[in-house]
Each structure stands twice: as structure tokens, then as C-alpha cells.
Amino acid sequence: MTNHFQFLPNSSVDEADILILPVPWEQTVCYKSGTASAPTAILKATEQLEYYEEDSAWSPMKYMQICVLDAISPHKDEAQFHTILANTTSKLPTDNLLIALGGEHSITPALIQGRMPKTGSVIFLDAHADLRKSYQGSEYSHACAAYRILTQGYSLIMVGIRSIFEAEVEYLASATTFMDRNLNMEQVIKCINELTGPVWLTIDMDVFNPALVPGVGTPQPGGINWYQCVDILEAVFFNKNVEIYGMDIVELIPEPSHVSEITAAKIMQKAISFWGKAQGFDRKIQNGALKLLNPQ
Numbered sequence: 001m002t003n004h005f006q007f008l009p010n011s012s013v014d015e016a017d018i019l020i021l022p023v024p025w026e027q028t029v030c031y032k033s034g035t036a037s038a039p040t041a042i043l044k045a046t047e048q049l050e051y052y053e054e055d056s057a058w059s060p061m062k063y064m065q066i067c068v069l070d071a072i073s074p075h076k077d078e079a080q081f082h083t084i085l086a087n088t089t090s091k092l093p094t095d096n097l098l099i100a101l102g103g104e105h106s107i108t109p110a111l112i113q114g115r116m117p118k119t120g121s122v123i124f125l126d127a128h129a130d131l132r133k134s135y136q137g138s139e140y141s142h143a144c145a146a147y148r149i150l151t152q153g154y155s156l157i158m159v160g161i162r163s164i165f166e167a168e169v170e171y172l173a174s175a176t177t178f179m180d181r182n183l184n185m186e187q188v189i190k191c192i193n194e195l196t197g198p199v200w201l202t203i204d205m206d207v208f209n210p211a212l213v214p215g216v217g218t219p220q221p222g223g224i225n226w227y228q229c230v231d232i233l234e235a236v237f238f239n240k241n242v243e244i245y246g247m248d249i250v251e252l253i254p255e256p257s258h259v260s261e262i263t264a265a266k267i268m269q270k271a272i273s274f275w276g277k278a279q280g281f282d283r284k285i286q287n288g289a290l291k292l293l294n295p296q
């Protein structure tokens, strides 16, 4: 298991500005399998990224410490797994950015339960509405992630949706939904800019056009492109009126071209850079993980 980001040394959990939580959970996938190996593949792909981040024009890891946590082990009992995941998440220090790497989308409600206050907003990028009450006999299915977040009491902002089961339509009205077709990015960014309070960001990799990110379990034609994703990340992390409690990247399946896992890795790099810049780390002393890597 790759347990580092880029080639950087892991700090202690308490000292970390960035926490990465691998959650290789794959229980309810219904089409292509392989998402359990995604956390390792994404971390491996971070080795191909530069330390410099071109959009915010700095090297975040000169200033920040990072810790890749031990992966959450699968459990034979689904309900118990989600309880363990929520408990583990709730015990982590909170003065950092938490990035969880799935695994399937069913992990998101447990992460939110463990980490978020009782109210807040969840920005949900996905091709599918994921609003089923249960699917193939399980309320913990990856097809139920958004429904569970709604029942947890959070407001839901869905972007990129282009596949809906008929019974999901009534719940779609409970969310702020930006359908993928004729996606109006100005309205998406305006909606994100107007958010206040606690926020969680969940990115199902199938939100992307499958020609750009072929490595997903349930691909759908259509989809957003890379720069639309970067624009959303920028809007979320530079919104001064929200507190980001964490994010997750889910449903990736590593594939031979590695393009899909590089895209996920680069989402992490952008999130780390934008969050760090928004927190003012660029004005602090350069005591980050890169210095530990290359002591002078």
C-alpha cells in the first residue's frame, strides 16, 4: 500500500495540515469492479505531480505538513463498517483538511456523520443522483449516498447529474440540482459562492466525461471537463464564508493509461493548494513537508 503523498514524509496526525484517509471499501458496486485499489493508485499517481501548483502559483508543501493515515480495513458487516468509519473519522483532529480516498460512494455519509456538525451543505459531484432509499437489498449501497445525506439533514447541491431512477425524482426536488445537460457553470459558481457554514465536498469520478476519466465503475456519457472541476474547487475553497470539513474522491477504478488516477491525484493537489492558500499558509514560515524531505 502506497502510504505517502508525492514523495513526502508523513507528519504525525496531530501536526498534519492535510490528512489523507484511504478507504478501500468495495461492497455494493454493481457493474465494473476495482475501486478498492483506488487509494493506492491515486497516491502512487501523486508521485508524478510537481510540487509547484500552477493556478495558485506556489508550492504548498513547502508550508504544510501532510499525513497519509492507515487505510480503513473492510469489515464483513456493512453497517458495522460504516459505524467504524464514522467513529474513526470523528476522532481525527479537526484543524486540517481531510481528504478521504474511496472506495465506493457509500463511504460519504459515514465520513460526514463522523466529521461534520449536524447542519451544513454537501456539494455532490456525480453523474448519478444516488437518491435510492436502498439498492440491491442494501441501504448502504453506493446508489443511496445522496439519499442518506439528505436524511442526515444536510442541504445537498448536486452537479453533473445525468442518470436518475424514476423514484429518485421526488427527492431531487429536495436538493439544489444542476443537471449535466446544458450545465450553467455561472449558476453553479454563484450557488457555491453564496454558501455559508459547514461544507463537505464529495467528488464521484464519474461526474467527468468518461472520455477524460474512463476509470469509473458506472460510466455515463456526457459529463464535466477538467477546468469545470477546477473552477468548482476554486469556488469552494476560496469562499471565505464556509468552513470546509473535508472532501472525498470516490468510485475511481485504476486503469492502464493511468489518466483517471492522475486526474484524481491532481484534484487532491488543487484542493490542498487552494485550501492552504485560503488559510494563509503562504504567509507563514516554510516549515513544511518539502523541507523535511530536503533539509538544508
Ligand SMILES: [Mn+2]
Binding pocket: 105, 126, 127, 128, 130, 142, 145, 204, 251
Ligand atoms: Mn455516486
